[in-house]
Amino acid sequence: QAVPAGSHVRLNLQTGDREAKLPDSENGKSDTREERRRKRVDVDSNSFTSQELKKALAKMKESEKAERKAHEEEVRKKFRPIEELKEEFEKMNVKMETDYEIMVKLISKFNSSASTLDEKVAALYDLEYYVHQV
Numbered sequence: 451q452a453v454p455a456g457s458h459v460r461l462n463l464q465t466g467d468r469e470a471k472l473p474d475s476e477n478g479k480s481d482t483r484e485e486r487r488r489k490r491v492d493v494d495s496n497s498f499t500s501q502e503l504k505k506a507l508a509k510m511k512e513s514e515k516a517e518r519k520a521h522e523e524e525v526r527k528k529f530r531p532i533e534e535l536k537e538e539f540e541k542m543n544v545k546m547e548t549d550y551e552i553m554v555k556l557i558s559k560f561n562s563s564a565s566t567l568d569e570k571v572a573a574l575y576d577l578e579y580y581v582h583q584v
Contacts, residue, residue, distance in 0.1 A: 552576075
């Protein structure tokens, strides 16, 4: 059940019930029933037409899309694409491997009959590290 904002809410551990209390006023006394009635805001469900609601929702979606595009542009300015990085590393004779590629190599090393026991144990330890990240 919805409660007014600013209400004091607690869980009674003896009964298991959730209890809510309206906040005290500035003078330390709880509001009277009449004061609470004056503070209440009644929203008429027919005060908005379905067309107005649809327009408002469309505006929200448009602004969300614009924010997402702005964020993507910001990210593109800060970071370079992976393909560009790979090309630069190849020029420097540095091979960049993804975690997936490394894991495939480790699995093939583990399954290889030519590998020694120490190599297989080392491959399992390395695999544990990469799998833990996933």
